[in-house]
Amino acid sequence: MSRYQEIASDIEKDIIEKKYTDRLPEQTELATKYQTSRVTIVHAMKLLQNKNLIKTIKGHGTFVISKSIPRVFLNSGVSENDGFTAHVQGGAKVQSNIIAFNTRKPSKEECKAFGIGPQDEVYDIIRQRILDNQPAKLEYTIMPIKLIPGITPEILHKSIYAYIKEVLGFEIGADDRVISADRADAYDIKYLDCKKDDPVLCVQQKAYLGDGRPFELSEARNRFDRGSLTFNHK
Known part of the structure:
Protein backbone atom coordinates (compact mmCIF):
# COMPACT_ATOMS: atom_id res chain seq x y z
CA MET A 1 0.00 0.00 0.00
CA ILE A 65 -20.19 14.23 3.31
CA SER A 66 -22.19 13.23 6.36
CA LYS A 67 -23.91 9.87 6.53
CA SER A 68 -27.23 11.03 7.90
CA ILE A 69 -30.80 9.82 8.30
CA PRO A 70 -32.80 10.60 5.15
CA ARG A 71 -35.05 13.68 5.26
CA VAL A 72 -38.09 11.60 4.36
CA PHE A 73 -38.37 10.89 8.10
CA LEU A 74 -37.06 14.13 9.55
CA ASN A 75 -40.20 16.02 8.60
CA SER A 76 -42.81 13.28 8.92
CA GLY A 77 -44.76 12.54 11.97
CA VAL A 78 -43.75 8.67 13.18
CA SER A 79 -36.78 1.14 14.67
CA GLU A 80 -34.10 -0.53 15.70
CA ASN A 81 -34.83 -3.37 13.32
CA ASP A 82 -35.29 -6.25 15.70
CA GLY A 83 -36.99 -8.05 12.82
CA PHE A 84 -33.59 -9.08 11.44
CA THR A 85 -33.55 -12.86 11.25
CA ALA A 86 -31.63 -15.55 9.49
CA HIS A 87 -32.86 -18.81 8.06
CA VAL A 88 -29.94 -20.97 9.06
CA GLN A 89 -30.22 -24.62 9.98
CA GLY A 90 -29.75 -25.02 13.73
CA GLY A 91 -30.17 -21.28 14.39
CA ALA A 92 -27.99 -18.25 13.75
CA LYS A 93 -25.67 -16.39 16.08
CA VAL A 94 -26.19 -12.62 15.87
CA GLN A 95 -23.69 -10.21 17.44
CA SER A 96 -23.40 -6.42 17.57
CA ASN A 97 -20.20 -4.45 17.02
CA ILE A 98 -20.17 -0.74 17.93
CA ILE A 99 -18.57 1.32 15.16
CA ALA A 100 -19.34 4.71 16.72
CA PHE A 101 -21.22 5.88 19.83
CA ASN A 102 -21.37 9.65 20.37
CA THR A 103 -23.61 12.34 21.80
CA ARG A 104 -24.09 15.70 20.11
CA LYS A 105 -26.41 18.66 19.66
CA PRO A 106 -29.29 17.93 17.25
CA SER A 107 -29.70 19.41 13.80
CA LYS A 108 -32.70 21.66 13.10
CA GLU A 109 -34.42 18.77 11.33
CA GLU A 110 -33.81 16.45 14.28
CA CYS A 111 -35.19 19.05 16.69
CA LYS A 112 -38.36 19.17 14.62
CA ALA A 113 -38.60 15.40 14.25
CA PHE A 114 -38.21 14.70 17.99
CA GLY A 115 -39.83 17.89 19.33
CA ILE A 116 -36.67 18.84 21.25
CA GLY A 117 -34.68 22.04 21.65
CA PRO A 118 -31.31 22.93 20.10
CA GLN A 119 -29.57 22.58 23.48
CA ASP A 120 -30.88 19.06 24.02
CA GLU A 121 -28.61 16.23 22.91
CA VAL A 122 -29.01 13.10 20.83
CA TYR A 123 -27.22 9.78 20.61
CA ASP A 124 -25.49 9.21 17.27
CA ILE A 125 -24.86 5.47 16.91
CA ILE A 126 -23.41 3.21 14.22
CA ARG A 127 -23.56 -0.55 14.80
CA GLN A 128 -22.51 -3.51 12.73
CA ARG A 129 -24.53 -6.73 13.00
CA ILE A 130 -22.55 -9.95 12.67
CA LEU A 131 -24.45 -13.04 11.55
CA ASP A 132 -22.66 -16.35 12.09
CA ASN A 133 -19.33 -14.48 12.19
CA GLN A 134 -20.02 -12.63 8.93
CA PRO A 135 -21.02 -8.94 8.68
CA ALA A 136 -24.64 -8.71 7.54
CA LYS A 137 -26.11 -5.33 8.51
CA LEU A 138 -25.02 -1.77 9.30
CA GLU A 139 -27.32 0.36 11.47
CA TYR A 140 -27.34 4.16 11.89
CA THR A 141 -29.44 5.34 14.84
CA ILE A 142 -30.38 8.76 16.25
CA MET A 143 -32.28 9.03 19.58
CA PRO A 144 -33.04 11.95 21.95
CA ILE A 145 -31.18 11.51 25.24
CA LYS A 146 -33.78 13.15 27.47
CA LEU A 147 -36.43 10.67 26.28
CA ILE A 148 -34.18 7.57 26.21
CA PRO A 149 -31.56 8.18 28.93
CA GLY A 150 -28.85 5.83 30.10
CA ILE A 151 -27.79 4.03 26.93
CA THR A 152 -24.36 2.44 27.38
CA PRO A 153 -22.04 0.35 25.18
CA GLU A 154 -23.21 -2.74 27.06
CA ILE A 155 -26.80 -2.02 26.01
CA LEU A 156 -25.72 -1.42 22.42
CA HIS A 157 -24.12 -4.86 22.29
CA LYS A 158 -27.53 -6.32 23.11
CA SER A 159 -30.84 -4.59 22.25
CA ILE A 160 -31.84 -0.96 22.74
CA TYR A 161 -35.49 -1.97 22.37
CA ALA A 162 -35.24 -4.50 25.19
CA TYR A 163 -33.71 -1.77 27.39
CA ILE A 164 -36.51 0.67 26.49
CA LYS A 165 -39.21 -1.88 27.32
CA GLU A 166 -37.72 -3.72 30.28
CA VAL A 167 -35.71 -0.99 32.05
CA LEU A 168 -37.34 2.31 31.05
CA GLY A 169 -40.78 0.71 31.06
CA PHE A 170 -41.95 2.23 27.77
CA GLU A 171 -44.20 0.53 25.26
CA ILE A 172 -42.95 0.47 21.68
CA GLY A 173 -45.56 1.87 19.31
CA ALA A 174 -45.92 2.19 15.54
CA ASP A 175 -43.23 2.96 12.99
CA ASP A 176 -43.02 4.12 9.40
CA ARG A 177 -40.55 2.45 7.05
CA VAL A 178 -39.32 3.03 3.55
CA ILE A 179 -37.53 0.10 1.90
CA SER A 180 -35.35 0.66 -1.13
CA ALA A 181 -32.40 -0.78 -3.02
CA ASP A 182 -29.11 1.06 -3.07
CA ARG A 183 -25.53 0.51 -4.19
CA ALA A 184 -22.81 -0.07 -1.61
CA ASP A 185 -21.14 3.08 -0.28
CA ALA A 186 -17.76 3.40 1.45
CA TYR A 187 -19.18 2.36 4.82
CA ASP A 188 -20.80 -0.75 3.32
CA ILE A 189 -17.57 -1.69 1.57
CA LYS A 190 -15.61 -1.31 4.81
CA TYR A 191 -18.03 -2.85 7.31
CA LEU A 192 -20.18 -5.23 5.26
CA ASP A 193 -17.42 -6.58 3.01
CA CYS A 194 -19.35 -5.35 -0.02
CA LYS A 195 -17.89 -4.77 -3.44
CA LYS A 196 -18.30 -1.36 -5.03
CA ASP A 197 -21.42 -2.19 -7.07
CA ASP A 198 -23.05 -4.72 -4.73
CA PRO A 199 -26.75 -4.10 -4.04
CA VAL A 200 -27.77 -3.20 -0.50
CA LEU A 201 -31.27 -3.38 0.98
CA CYS A 202 -31.87 -0.06 2.75
CA VAL A 203 -34.55 0.23 5.46
CA GLN A 204 -35.20 3.82 6.61
CA GLN A 205 -37.51 4.25 9.55
CA LYS A 206 -38.96 6.49 12.22
CA ALA A 207 -40.33 4.92 15.39
CA TYR A 208 -42.74 6.02 18.15
CA LEU A 209 -43.31 5.02 21.73
CA GLY A 210 -46.75 3.69 22.64
CA ASP A 211 -47.86 7.19 23.67
CA GLY A 212 -46.99 8.60 20.26
CA ARG A 213 -43.69 10.31 21.07
CA PRO A 214 -41.04 9.81 18.35
CA PHE A 215 -37.88 8.31 19.80
CA GLU A 216 -35.80 7.00 16.90
CA LEU A 217 -34.61 7.87 13.42
CA SER A 218 -32.64 5.11 11.81
CA GLU A 219 -31.32 3.53 8.66
CA ALA A 220 -30.36 -0.12 8.32
CA ARG A 221 -28.26 -1.26 5.38
CA ASN A 222 -28.38 -5.01 4.75
CA ARG A 223 -26.20 -7.20 2.58
CA PHE A 224 -28.25 -8.80 -0.17
CA ASP A 225 -26.95 -12.32 0.47
CA ARG A 226 -26.96 -12.74 4.26
CA GLY A 227 -30.04 -13.21 6.39
CA SER A 228 -33.56 -12.00 5.73
CA LEU A 229 -35.97 -9.39 7.07
CA THR A 230 -39.28 -9.80 8.86
CA PHE A 231 -41.57 -6.91 9.76
CA ASN A 232 -44.27 -6.70 12.40
CA HIS A 233 -46.04 -3.38 11.84
CA LYS A 234 -48.19 -2.23 14.77
Whole structure:
Protein backbone atom coordinates (compact mmCIF):
# COMPACT_ATOMS: atom_id res chain seq x y z
CA MET A 1 0.00 0.00 0.00
CA SER A 2 1.38 3.40 -0.98
CA ARG A 3 1.75 6.26 1.51
CA TYR A 4 -1.21 8.23 0.14
CA GLN A 5 -3.41 5.11 0.35
CA GLU A 6 -2.38 4.63 3.99
CA ILE A 7 -3.26 8.25 4.74
CA ALA A 8 -6.60 7.99 2.93
CA SER A 9 -7.42 4.84 4.90
CA ASP A 10 -6.55 6.56 8.20
CA ILE A 11 -8.66 9.64 7.39
CA GLU A 12 -11.54 7.40 6.28
CA LYS A 13 -11.39 5.62 9.64
CA ASP A 14 -11.51 8.98 11.44
CA ILE A 15 -14.53 10.05 9.36
CA ILE A 16 -16.42 6.83 10.04
CA GLU A 17 -15.62 7.05 13.76
CA LYS A 18 -16.88 10.68 13.74
CA LYS A 19 -13.51 12.24 14.62
CA TYR A 20 -14.10 14.45 11.60
CA THR A 21 -17.76 15.41 11.30
CA ASP A 22 -17.72 18.66 9.36
CA ARG A 23 -14.56 20.08 7.83
CA LEU A 24 -11.19 18.41 7.36
CA PRO A 25 -8.00 20.21 8.40
CA GLU A 26 -6.18 22.17 5.72
CA GLN A 27 -3.93 20.13 3.43
CA THR A 28 -0.84 21.76 4.92
CA GLU A 29 -1.96 20.68 8.41
CA LEU A 30 -2.54 17.13 7.21
CA ALA A 31 0.86 17.11 5.52
CA THR A 32 2.46 18.12 8.83
CA LYS A 33 0.42 15.56 10.79
CA TYR A 34 1.41 12.69 8.49
CA GLN A 35 4.93 14.03 7.88
CA THR A 36 4.55 13.95 4.12
CA SER A 37 4.22 16.29 1.16
CA ARG A 38 1.12 18.22 0.15
CA VAL A 39 1.14 16.33 -3.16
CA THR A 40 0.70 13.06 -1.24
CA ILE A 41 -2.23 14.59 0.69
CA VAL A 42 -3.84 15.68 -2.60
CA HIS A 43 -3.68 12.09 -3.86
CA ALA A 44 -5.22 10.86 -0.60
CA MET A 45 -8.03 13.43 -0.94
CA LYS A 46 -8.81 12.18 -4.46
CA LEU A 47 -9.26 8.64 -3.13
CA LEU A 48 -11.67 9.88 -0.46
CA GLN A 49 -13.60 11.92 -3.05
CA ASN A 50 -13.92 8.83 -5.24
CA LYS A 51 -15.49 7.03 -2.27
CA ASN A 52 -17.95 9.91 -1.85
CA LEU A 53 -16.70 10.63 1.67
CA ILE A 54 -15.60 14.23 1.16
CA LYS A 55 -16.21 17.20 -1.11
CA THR A 56 -13.99 20.20 -1.77
CA ILE A 57 -15.52 23.64 -2.18
CA LYS A 58 -13.11 26.03 -3.82
CA GLY A 59 -12.11 28.81 -1.45
CA HIS A 60 -13.85 27.20 1.53
CA GLY A 61 -12.10 23.90 2.21
CA THR A 62 -12.81 20.19 2.24
CA PHE A 63 -15.94 18.92 3.96
CA VAL A 64 -17.15 15.54 5.15
CA ILE A 65 -20.19 14.23 3.31
CA SER A 66 -22.19 13.23 6.36
CA LYS A 67 -23.91 9.87 6.53
CA SER A 68 -27.23 11.03 7.90
CA ILE A 69 -30.80 9.82 8.30
CA PRO A 70 -32.80 10.60 5.15
CA ARG A 71 -35.05 13.68 5.26
CA VAL A 72 -38.09 11.60 4.36
CA PHE A 73 -38.37 10.89 8.10
CA LEU A 74 -37.06 14.13 9.55
CA ASN A 75 -40.20 16.02 8.60
CA SER A 76 -42.81 13.28 8.92
CA GLY A 77 -44.76 12.54 11.97
CA VAL A 78 -43.75 8.67 13.18
CA SER A 79 -36.78 1.14 14.67
CA GLU A 80 -34.10 -0.53 15.70
CA ASN A 81 -34.83 -3.37 13.32
CA ASP A 82 -35.29 -6.25 15.70
CA GLY A 83 -36.99 -8.05 12.82
CA PHE A 84 -33.59 -9.08 11.44
CA THR A 85 -33.55 -12.86 11.25
CA ALA A 86 -31.63 -15.55 9.49
CA HIS A 87 -32.86 -18.81 8.06
CA VAL A 88 -29.94 -20.97 9.06
CA GLN A 89 -30.22 -24.62 9.98
CA GLY A 90 -29.75 -25.02 13.73
CA GLY A 91 -30.17 -21.28 14.39
CA ALA A 92 -27.99 -18.25 13.75
CA LYS A 93 -25.67 -16.39 16.08
CA VAL A 94 -26.19 -12.62 15.87
CA GLN A 95 -23.69 -10.21 17.44
CA SER A 96 -23.40 -6.42 17.57
CA ASN A 97 -20.20 -4.45 17.02
CA ILE A 98 -20.17 -0.74 17.93
CA ILE A 99 -18.57 1.32 15.16
CA ALA A 100 -19.34 4.71 16.72
CA PHE A 101 -21.22 5.88 19.83
CA ASN A 102 -21.37 9.65 20.37
CA THR A 103 -23.61 12.34 21.80
CA ARG A 104 -24.09 15.70 20.11
CA LYS A 105 -26.41 18.66 19.66
CA PRO A 106 -29.29 17.93 17.25
CA SER A 107 -29.70 19.41 13.80
CA LYS A 108 -32.70 21.66 13.10
CA GLU A 109 -34.42 18.77 11.33
CA GLU A 110 -33.81 16.45 14.28
CA CYS A 111 -35.19 19.05 16.69
CA LYS A 112 -38.36 19.17 14.62
CA ALA A 113 -38.60 15.40 14.25
CA PHE A 114 -38.21 14.70 17.99
CA GLY A 115 -39.83 17.89 19.33
CA ILE A 116 -36.67 18.84 21.25
CA GLY A 117 -34.68 22.04 21.65
CA PRO A 118 -31.31 22.93 20.10
CA GLN A 119 -29.57 22.58 23.48
CA ASP A 120 -30.88 19.06 24.02
CA GLU A 121 -28.61 16.23 22.91
CA VAL A 122 -29.01 13.10 20.83
CA TYR A 123 -27.22 9.78 20.61
CA ASP A 124 -25.49 9.21 17.27
CA ILE A 125 -24.86 5.47 16.91
CA ILE A 126 -23.41 3.21 14.22
CA ARG A 127 -23.56 -0.55 14.80
CA GLN A 128 -22.51 -3.51 12.73
CA ARG A 129 -24.53 -6.73 13.00
CA ILE A 130 -22.55 -9.95 12.67
CA LEU A 131 -24.45 -13.04 11.55
CA ASP A 132 -22.66 -16.35 12.09
CA ASN A 133 -19.33 -14.48 12.19
CA GLN A 134 -20.02 -12.63 8.93
CA PRO A 135 -21.02 -8.94 8.68
CA ALA A 136 -24.64 -8.71 7.54
CA LYS A 137 -26.11 -5.33 8.51
CA LEU A 138 -25.02 -1.77 9.30
CA GLU A 139 -27.32 0.36 11.47
CA TYR A 140 -27.34 4.16 11.89
CA THR A 141 -29.44 5.34 14.84
CA ILE A 142 -30.38 8.76 16.25
CA MET A 143 -32.28 9.03 19.58
CA PRO A 144 -33.04 11.95 21.95
CA ILE A 145 -31.18 11.51 25.24
CA LYS A 146 -33.78 13.15 27.47
CA LEU A 147 -36.43 10.67 26.28
CA ILE A 148 -34.18 7.57 26.21
CA PRO A 149 -31.56 8.18 28.93
CA GLY A 150 -28.85 5.83 30.10
CA ILE A 151 -27.79 4.03 26.93
CA THR A 152 -24.36 2.44 27.38
CA PRO A 153 -22.04 0.35 25.18
CA GLU A 154 -23.21 -2.74 27.06
CA ILE A 155 -26.80 -2.02 26.01
CA LEU A 156 -25.72 -1.42 22.42
CA HIS A 157 -24.12 -4.86 22.29
CA LYS A 158 -27.53 -6.32 23.11
CA SER A 159 -30.84 -4.59 22.25
CA ILE A 160 -31.84 -0.96 22.74
CA TYR A 161 -35.49 -1.97 22.37
CA ALA A 162 -35.24 -4.50 25.19
CA TYR A 163 -33.71 -1.77 27.39
CA ILE A 164 -36.51 0.67 26.49
CA LYS A 165 -39.21 -1.88 27.32
CA GLU A 166 -37.72 -3.72 30.28
CA VAL A 167 -35.71 -0.99 32.05
CA LEU A 168 -37.34 2.31 31.05
CA GLY A 169 -40.78 0.71 31.06
CA PHE A 170 -41.95 2.23 27.77
CA GLU A 171 -44.20 0.53 25.26
CA ILE A 172 -42.95 0.47 21.68
CA GLY A 173 -45.56 1.87 19.31
CA ALA A 174 -45.92 2.19 15.54
CA ASP A 175 -43.23 2.96 12.99
CA ASP A 176 -43.02 4.12 9.40
CA ARG A 177 -40.55 2.45 7.05
CA VAL A 178 -39.32 3.03 3.55
CA ILE A 179 -37.53 0.10 1.90
CA SER A 180 -35.35 0.66 -1.13
CA ALA A 181 -32.40 -0.78 -3.02
CA ASP A 182 -29.11 1.06 -3.07
CA ARG A 183 -25.53 0.51 -4.19
CA ALA A 184 -22.81 -0.07 -1.61
CA ASP A 185 -21.14 3.08 -0.28
CA ALA A 186 -17.76 3.40 1.45
CA TYR A 187 -19.18 2.36 4.82
CA ASP A 188 -20.80 -0.75 3.32
CA ILE A 189 -17.57 -1.69 1.57
CA LYS A 190 -15.61 -1.31 4.81
CA TYR A 191 -18.03 -2.85 7.31
CA LEU A 192 -20.18 -5.23 5.26
CA ASP A 193 -17.42 -6.58 3.01
CA CYS A 194 -19.35 -5.35 -0.02
CA LYS A 195 -17.89 -4.77 -3.44
CA LYS A 196 -18.30 -1.36 -5.03
CA ASP A 197 -21.42 -2.19 -7.07
CA ASP A 198 -23.05 -4.72 -4.73
CA PRO A 199 -26.75 -4.10 -4.04
CA VAL A 200 -27.77 -3.20 -0.50
CA LEU A 201 -31.27 -3.38 0.98
CA CYS A 202 -31.87 -0.06 2.75
CA VAL A 203 -34.55 0.23 5.46
CA GLN A 204 -35.20 3.82 6.61
CA GLN A 205 -37.51 4.25 9.55
CA LYS A 206 -38.96 6.49 12.22
CA ALA A 207 -40.33 4.92 15.39
CA TYR A 208 -42.74 6.02 18.15
CA LEU A 209 -43.31 5.02 21.73
CA GLY A 210 -46.75 3.69 22.64
CA ASP A 211 -47.86 7.19 23.67
CA GLY A 212 -46.99 8.60 20.26
CA ARG A 213 -43.69 10.31 21.07
CA PRO A 214 -41.04 9.81 18.35
CA PHE A 215 -37.88 8.31 19.80
CA GLU A 216 -35.80 7.00 16.90
CA LEU A 217 -34.61 7.87 13.42
CA SER A 218 -32.64 5.11 11.81
CA GLU A 219 -31.32 3.53 8.66
CA ALA A 220 -30.36 -0.12 8.32
CA ARG A 221 -28.26 -1.26 5.38
CA ASN A 222 -28.38 -5.01 4.75
CA ARG A 223 -26.20 -7.20 2.58
CA PHE A 224 -28.25 -8.80 -0.17
CA ASP A 225 -26.95 -12.32 0.47
CA ARG A 226 -26.96 -12.74 4.26
CA GLY A 227 -30.04 -13.21 6.39
CA SER A 228 -33.56 -12.00 5.73
CA LEU A 229 -35.97 -9.39 7.07
CA THR A 230 -39.28 -9.80 8.86
CA PHE A 231 -41.57 -6.91 9.76
CA ASN A 232 -44.27 -6.70 12.40
CA HIS A 233 -46.04 -3.38 11.84
CA LYS A 234 -48.19 -2.23 14.77
